[in-house]
Amino acid sequence: RSRTSPTSRPLFLSPPFIEASLVEGSFKKFVVLPKYVDEDEWLAVNVFEFFNYLNMFYGTVTDFCTAMNCSTMSAGPGFEPYTWTDQNQKKSTKLPAPTYIDYVMTMVQNLINDENVFPTKAGREFPKDFQQTVRLIFKQCFRVFAHIYYHHYEQLLHLREEKHFNSLFAHFISFAKEFSLLPDKKELAPLEELISYMESKGRIC
Amino acid sequence: GFGGKGGQEYVNFERSTEGFSKGTLDRSTAARLKLEHFYKVTLDQARERNERRTELEKKLEKEDCSGERKNRQLQSLGRKESSFLRLRRTRLGLEDFVTVKVIGKGAFGEVRLVQKADTGKIYAMKTLRKADMFKKDQLAHVKAERDVLAESDSPWVVQLFYSFQDTSYLYLIMEFLPGGDLMTMLIKYDTFSEDVTRFYIAECVLAIEAIHKLNFIHRDIKPDNILIDKDGHIKLSDFGLSTGFHRTHDSAYYQRLLDGTLNSGGGHRQLGSEANINLTLSSKDRIATWKKNRRALAYSTVGTPDYIAPEIFLQQGYGQECDWWSLGAIMFECLVGYPPFCSENAHETYRKIINWRDQLYFPDDVHLSPEAEDIIRRLICAPEQRLGRHGGEEIKAHPFFTGVDWDTIRNIEAPFVPNLKSITDTSYFPTEDLEKIPEQPQTTERINTNVTGEYNQKDLAFVGYTYKRFDELTRKNAL
Numbered sequence: 001r002s003r004t005s006p007t008s009r010p011l012f013l014s015p016p017f018i019e020a021s022l023v024e025g026s027f028k029k030f031v032v033l034p035k036y037v038d039e040d041e042w043l044a045v046n047v048f049e050f051f052n053y054l055n056m057f058y059g060t061v062t063d064f065c066t067a068m069n070c071s072t073m074s075a076g077p078g079f080e081p082y083t084w085t086d087q088n089q090k091k092s093t094k095l096p097a098p099t100y101i102d103y104v105m106t107m108v109q110n111l112i113n114d115e116n117v118f119p120t121k122a123g124r125e126f127p128k129d130f131q132q133t134v135r136l137i138f139k140q141c142f143r144v145f146a147h148i149y150y151h152h153y154e155q156l157l158h159l160r161e162e163k164h165f166n167s168l169f170a171h172f173i174s175f176a177k178e179f180s181l182l183p184d185k186k187e188l189a190p191l192e193e194l195i196s197y198m199e200s201k202g203r204i205c
Numbered sequence: 206g207f208g209g210k211g212g213q214e215y216v217n218f219e220r221s222t223e224g225f226s227k228g229t230l231d232r233s234t235a236a237r238l239k240l241e242h243f244y245k246v247t248l249d250q251a252r253e254r255n256e257r258r259t260e261l262e263k264k265l266e267k268e269d270c271s272g273e274r275k276n277r278q279l280q281s282l283g284r285k286e287s288s289f290l291r292l293r294r295t296r297l298g299l300e301d302f303v304t305v306k307v308i309g310k311g312a313f314g315e316v317r318l319v320q321k322a323d324t325g326k327i328y329a330m331k332t333l334r335k336a337d338m339f340k341k342d343q344l345a346h347v348k349a350e351r352d353v354l355a356e357s358d359s360p361w362v363v364q365l366f367y368s369f370q371d372t373s374y375l376y377l378i379m380e381f382l383p384g385g386d387l388m389t390m391l392i393k394y395d396t397f398s399e400d401v402t403r404f405y406i407a408e409c410v411l412a413i414e415a416i417h418k419l420n421f422i423h424r425d426i427k428p429d430n431i432l433i434d435k436d437g438h439i440k441l442s443d444f445g446l447s448t449g450f451h452r453t454h455d456s457a458y459y460q461r462l463l464d465g466t467l468n469s470g471g472g473h474r475q476l477g478s479e480a481n482i483n484l485t486l487s488s489k490d491r492i493a494t495w496k497k498n499r500r501a502l503a504y505s506t507v508g509t510p511d512y513i514a515p516e517i518f519l520q521q522g523y524g525q526e527c528d529w530w531s532l533g534a535i536m537f538e539c540l541v542g543y544p545p546f547c548s549e550n551a552h553e554t555y556r557k558i559i560n561w562r563d564q565l566y567f568p569d570d571v572h573l574s575p576e577a578e579d580i581i582r583r584l585i586c587a588p589e590q591r592l593g594r595h596g597g598e599e600i601k602a603h604p605f606f607t608g609v610d611w612d613t614i615r616n617i618e619a620p621f622v623p624n625l626k627s628i629t630d631t632s633y634f635p636t637e638d639l640e641k642i643p644e645q646p647q648t649t650e651r652i653n654t655n656v657t658g659e660y661n662q663k664d665l666a667f668v669g670y671t672y673k674r675f676d677e678l679t680r681k682n683a684l
């Protein structure tokens with residue numbers, strides 16, 4: 001599949017794709033904490049949905065996200081590849097993107113399925129450090145977004161998923177901003193331009 | 206590229222899915238559909254949540270109660286909303302429900318009385334075998350059934366609380382109606398008095414009217430689908446047939462019936478001999494014969510055509526009035542003991558329905574009031590003449606219903622109030638007939654949503670088939 005982009009500008013930042021959007025208008029109404037609702041509960045259900053949908057869309061590019069095509073987990077040219085820090089070994093390693101993302105997805109899935117972290121039974125409370133966990137999940141999910149935007153956007157286009165993916169991302173960022181869950185500036189850099197664009201269009205609030 | 210916009214070049218991207226695996230294409234379709242569904246549902250839920258809040262705030266405003274009490278009530282709503290959100294993360298599956306007993310059987314699965322393991326609450330769980338439904342091309346229907354049940358808050362419709370699926374089955378978790386169904390009641394009592402009949406038929410009129418107002422045609426109203434709640438009032442179940450659930454609603458099937466090529470279950474009989482048999486059998490004998498076969502008919506995949514309007518068979522188009530025909534047939538059965546066109550096999554029933562003009566026959570040994578006979582004849586007739594074709598009001602105004610208070614009927618005492626010993630009392634269900642059915646459906650894997658999990662093409666049709674109802678949290682147990 002040949003690159004049809006005439007410039008070196010990433011496809012996702014080029015019109016018409018940068019404008020593609022499934023949901024009209026601002027995500028404000030989707031992200032604000034509903035009055036009287038428990039904030040952790042709101043974070044939990046949203047993390048749950050973001051993870052599921054991101055996972056689902058990543059699932060549509062896994063045929064192309066192979067150790068050969070994506071030998072490092074990165075957000076594109078000019079950005080340092082991400083390193084995975086193993087919980088036990090305390091050691092940072094560079095991994096092929098599919099391995100890295102598999103680690104992310106497995107970790108998040110395990111957290112979400114852990115009754116002690118994401119309680120589902122009646123009467124069970126959230127742990128004290130829940131927001132920290134959410135922040136960690138957001139950071140890793142952001143990296144997966146970045147990897148897909150930089151390395152698999154063509155596939156998204158062939159599959160006509162760009163509206164969906166853009167909206168999911170705009171929703172994700174809006175939510176993160178609302179609850180101060182955004183990763184730091186350095187982390188955000190690869191998608192900063194996309195975020196600014198979406199902000200200028202009022203999609204991200 | 207084309208001309209720029211805001212200085213940026215428009216990119217011309219040639220799309221093609223050539224070389225994409227089928228698995229990827231399926232996953233992509235599923236992902237897109239699910240996300241679209243997600244935003245639709247999320248927006249609806251946000252809207253509803255807002256309504257609940259503003260309603261309560263307004264109410265508290267009016268009540269002029271203490272600030273502390275106000276606060277307590279608002280906090281309580283917040284807790285309810287929070288647990289509703291929690292429910293969204295809770296993946297219910299078969300393992301969350303314990304079967305108490307198999308209580309019913311339909312064409313595509315069974316109905317079980319189940320108890321939710323953590324809360325102890327009681328529900329009716331209907332299973333639908335996906336494979337059978339695919340074979341019969343019934344998917345649109347399943348969605349329709351779910352949507353209508355889910356969207357209606359009508360007291361005349363059985364409520365749906367959750368639904369989930371695995372690779373083989375769809376599961377509907379509904380409110381349990383402990384009083385059984387009208388079919389079972391008719392098997393027990395043979396016939397009803399006109400007063401009792403008036404009660405059930407009047408409630409059915411309101412129920413049918415309610416679903417018609419939801420822009421729905423039931424098409425398969427029959428005593429098996431008229432369920433009895435704990436107070437003895439009725440609710441309609443099974444909106445399956447709305448888009449053609451059963452073989453009996455399959456046009457090719459009708460054609461074969463019409464051509465006489467269908468192998469009828471009850472053995473062949475010479476046509477034309479029917480009239481003689483009618484005369485030689487007393488109503489009592491006919492009731493006995495009918496009852497002997499009734500349950501088997503209910504359990505068969507073919508179902509019974511006894512209550513279906515002729516215009517449905519004839520495929521000339523039909524409207525909501527087809528449900529009023531069914532009501533006429535049910536009313537006939539309530540008073541006479543068997544439905545008007547019952548025969549030894551579906552083929553003959555079908556022929557009689559087509560020839561209803563010559564075949565509608567009130568037996569001499571059963572006494573009906575003139576009003577009762579008249580309303581039946583005005584329901585079992587050509588669609589253009591049928592009472593109810595301009596709405597339920599027409600039927601309500603018929604002299605047979607003189608004295609019925611349409612506004613309060615659901616609140617008055619029903620003629621038969623189930624005598625229940627516990628919340629899991631199944632004495633109104635023919636459970637002994639269902640003993641061979643396993644306690645648990647044959648479980649299969651859950652649908653895999655992992656990165657690597659292959660989506661099954663078939664599952665796409667069921668996207669969005671996971672429903673959880675807010676009321677479930679707020680609802681008090683019926684008993």
Ligand SMILES: Nc1ncnc2c1ncn2[C@@H]1O[C@H](COP(=O)(O)OP(=O)(O)OP(=O)(O)O)[C@@H](O)[C@H]1O
Nearest residue numbers: 309310311312313316329379380381382386429443
């Ligand atoms: N919510 C419920 N509460 C109690 N009993 C129920 C409930 N739903 C169904 N039943 C029982 O199960 C029987 C079969 O259910 P139902 O008619 O919904 O199945 P079905 O597969 O649609 O069958 P069919 O399509 O042939 O009518 C009913 O006649 C009734 O006795």
